[in-house]
Amino acid sequence: MGNGFSSQSSTMPATSKAATELVKQLIAKNRVMVFAKSYCPYCHRAEAALKERNIKFEAMDLDTRKEGDGNVIQESLLALTGQRTVPNIFANGHHIGGCSETLDALANGKFVELLEGKPGKFAAEKSDKGSAKKGSDEIPADETPTPIREARM
Numbered sequence: 001m002g003n004g005f006s007s008q009s010s011t012m013p014a015t016s017k018a019a020t021e022l023v024k025q026l027i028a029k030n031r032v033m034v035f036a037k038s039y040c041p042y043c044h045r046a047e048a049a050l051k052e053r054n055i056k057f058e059a060m061d062l063d064t065r066k067e068g069d070g071n072v073i074q075e076s077l078l079a080l081t082g083q084r085t086v087p088n089i090f091a092n093g094h095h096i097g098g099c100s101e102t103l104d105a106l107a108n109g110k111f112v113e114l115l116e117g118k119p120g121k122f123a124a125e126k127s128d129k130g131s132a133k134k135g136s137d138e139i140p141a142d143e144t145p146t147p148i149r150e151a152r153m
């Protein structure tokens with residue numbers, strides 16, 4: 001008790017649980033979510049490609065988090081997706097991959113197809129905090145957690 005994460009039966013540390021929950025929320029609540037690092041050229045390239053196509057996205061730089069939990073978040077991303085590197089990009093709840101996969105998916109139409117199609121498993125895993133709007137899979141924008149930065153450039 002005390003930190004809101006106690007009494008879980010899993011062996012995962014509380015901090016990892018919190019990070020995993022945050023990651024899932026961000027993926028579920030943002031049509032396009034980019035986990036990045038501020039100095040990462042692959043991240044800059046992928047974000048530029050999204051911008052070029054007027055695809056709006058949210059991004060989080062793991063290396064500049066005031067909370068200092070970037071490494072834990074990166075571990076959570078690895079556990080969820082099998083991918084450790086950044087950028088780690090999601091569209092409509094689907095894991096796209098890194099920069100290369102994103103550029104490929106943008107070029108061959110798969111990205112937009114996933115974006116506009118059925119929500120992926122990460123969207124479906126959004127936590128139910130009791131504020132679900134009836135009959136809607138849309139995620140209320142006002143529930144987006146805070147630590148998101150504006151798109152670069």
Ligand SMILES: N[C@@H](CCC(=O)N[C@@H](CS)C(=O)NCC(=O)O)C(=O)O
Nearest residue numbers: 040041042084085086087098099100
């Ligand atoms: N092939 C990957 C390369 C991505 C990559 O190497 N990213 C570096 C940062 S620039 C990375 O994540 N390194 C490991 C780390 O920062 O923990 C892609 O296309 O996204």
